[in-house]
Amino acid sequence: KKNVQHLQADWQPVFEQMKQADHLTHFLFYDTRRVSLLRLHYPTLHGDTIDRFTALKAERTGKTTSGLEIGKFGTLVLRVVQPIFQDGTLVGYVELGKDVRDIFNGIQRKMAGEWAVLLFKERMDRQQWTDSMADPDADWDRLPHSVLITTSQAPLPAAFNSVLDHDPAHGHLDETNQEIEVHGKFWRVASKPIADASGNPVGCLLIMTDISMAKASFQQLLFVSGVSSGVVLLGLLGFVWVLLRRTDRGILVREKELRESEQKHRILFADSPDAYFILSDGRLVDCNRETERILKGSREQLIGLSPSDFSPKFQPNGVPSEELAQANMKKALQTGHLQFLWTHRRMNGQEFFAEIMLTPSSIKGKKVLFASMRDRTEEHVLEENYHTLFNQMLDGFAQHEIICDAQGRPVNYRFLAVNPAFERITGLKAIDILGKTVLDVMPATEAFWIEIYGQMALTGKPVFLENYSSALAKWFQVTSFRPAANQFACIFSDVTERKLATNQIRFNLDFQKMVSEISACFLAATNNTLGDVFDDMLSRIGNLFGVDRCTLIQFSANGSKMSQTHEWCSPGVPPQKHRIQDFPTESAPWWMNQLSLGKPIHIPCVGEMPDEASVERTEFMAQSIQSLLS
DSSP states (O other): OHHHHHHHHHHHHHHHHHHHHHOOOEEEEEOTTOBEEEETTSTTOOSOBOOOHHHHHHHHHSSOEEEEEEOTTSOEEEEEEEEEEETTEEEEEEEEEEEHHHHHHHTGGGOSSEEEEEEEGGGSOHHHHHHHOOOTTOOGGGSSSEEEEEESSSSOOGGGHHHHOOOGGGOOOOOTTEEEEETTEEEEEEEEEEEOTTSOEEEEEEEEEEOTGGGSGGGHHHHHHHHHHHHHHHHHHHHHHHHHOOOOOOOOOOHHHHHHOHHHHHHHHHHOSSEEEEEETTEEEEEOHHHHHHHTSOHHHHTTOOGGGGSOSBOTTSOBHHHHHHHHHHHHHHHSOEEEEEEEEOTTSOEEEEEEEEEEEEETTEEEEEEEEEEOHHHHHHHHHHHHHHHHOSSEEEEEEEEEOTTSOEEEEEEEEEOHHHHHHHOOOHHHHTTSBHHHHOTTOOHHHHHHHHHHHHHOOOEEEEEEETTTTEEEEEEEEOSSTTEEEEEEEEOHHHHHHHHHHHHHHHHHHHHHHHHHHHHHOOTTTHHHHHHHHHHHHHHHHTOSEEEEEEEOTTSSEEEEEEEEEOTTOOOOGGGSSSEEGGGOHHHHHHHHTTSOOEESOGGGOOGGGHHHHHHHHHTTOOOEEO
16 A cells, blocks of 8 residues: 555656646556556546456567557547566556547647547446546437547537447448538538457547538639548548557467367367468468468368468568478477568468467377467558657657766766657757767756756656756757666657747736836936936846946037936946046047937947947947947
8 A cells, every 4th residue: 555655656746747748548557467556547446457458468468558448437548558577577567548538639620620439339338438427418318329429519410410320230331421411511421430459349430521612613622622631631540540459369379288188179279369270291281260361262272282382482581482481390390489470472462471480299190380370461560650650750759878977876878769850859860879978969968967867767757847958059848757777768849939939928028017117117206316217227127138237328408428327237347437428429420320310229249340430349348348239
């Protein structure tokens, strides 16, 4: 209980930050038996066993798993489950989740039309769903087979009911170009099935585009734009779902169990969801129904073929399939086990990526190879898409290794990996920095960056901060976490423009306040207090603009002389008021000519004033003035 309290104390602030910044809705920890220890989003609910597909797959594979799943209370949640290891030993799991309603509400402004998300009632518990819905418009009985969980158009008119609902037992609605009329408007409705992490359909997404204006020929361009926006958005959402769907329905059949009972072996072999086949003397002598399905051929067609017969002529590494297949079978018989990736070809000529595992066995005293085959084409495409997404993400990403001194204090860190967004934001190229330390690349890096990241890498406590980097002259918003011991990773964005805009707004408010207060002082001033008002005015202006000196110069009645009547100097700056007293205006022709134009005089660099202003330049330099505004 004390460990859970510490866990909540350490991670509740992180969850609140992620909830505020990224609209995260679920954050929970569970132990090695998948028993929930702490739900940061629902602390009073714990002790239950997590049997969702993503949790089971993370337990089985020991790898990060993600996907859409219907939660305990009937909500559709995008989940990511990460196994946590310490010194190679599993210590538990961390799960992050985001309610689909928040995801779609977040992208609503980017969508050209309206949308609705529905879930099948057969996959939900009515009472749990009703208890969890805060929306008073939520209506379980509105549709026969589906429940509307969120929509961009609330309340959604009942006229849409004809296209919202369908019976999942009769397939999915694929009429992506049907049009309906609702309250005098014409809508084009597109439908997309939603599958959970296990690949089972759980609902659908409807995108509704208002094409009323497109009915008029003089706005044909708007019609094309609206349809294009709907198609592009539908394609984008389809890509995201393909990226998140990772199907792994395999079961492992142990060799000992296969030997114990021939009948049990036949049941497992024939009905397994994984593809299994047996090789004897390098040729297929038996296979199960899943092998037939994957290879698109009957058992009779496959018996007697060698692995190279249902493979392309060459593998991706350029080696002939027949030569490499013989080498792999020989190695499996010698080593007792071999697992590898292979490109196969179905009987219809279509190539696909497969994961093959060869295990020696024996049947009636004869040595054979028991082979399992899993179609990894989708995962291969997903991995390529993941790398594409990583390389095209807008936020910068960098992974580092912390470097400590002999006393264990962080003193530097080394760049291990960066993405293209890092290069774009910082201007630093991966080829120039990978393997180097930050002080090699940016010697002016402030010590606090190393201290903050060092403590995070050593303790594992995540960090969220916003700070200025003088080495890059930019403000950054950074989320940092520890992916491995003595390492830290950063996801960051450049917030310099926002910071500068905020500072500018603050300055404008301070300036307006100063003008207002000075004006009030002048209105209340008397002949006896006017001088004090001038001094106060110069002090306010000098402090607001951060300058060294502010002065007030008065001309004589006939304009022949000028005198400095009031002066304010910042601490450490010597006064110069005595230098300009009854100064002849004819001795400063350039200055007087500039004043006669009635415009502000801005001198960014006194040393670069023109030759005709030599008198003024000499006087300004004598007063140690470097730049001036009058």
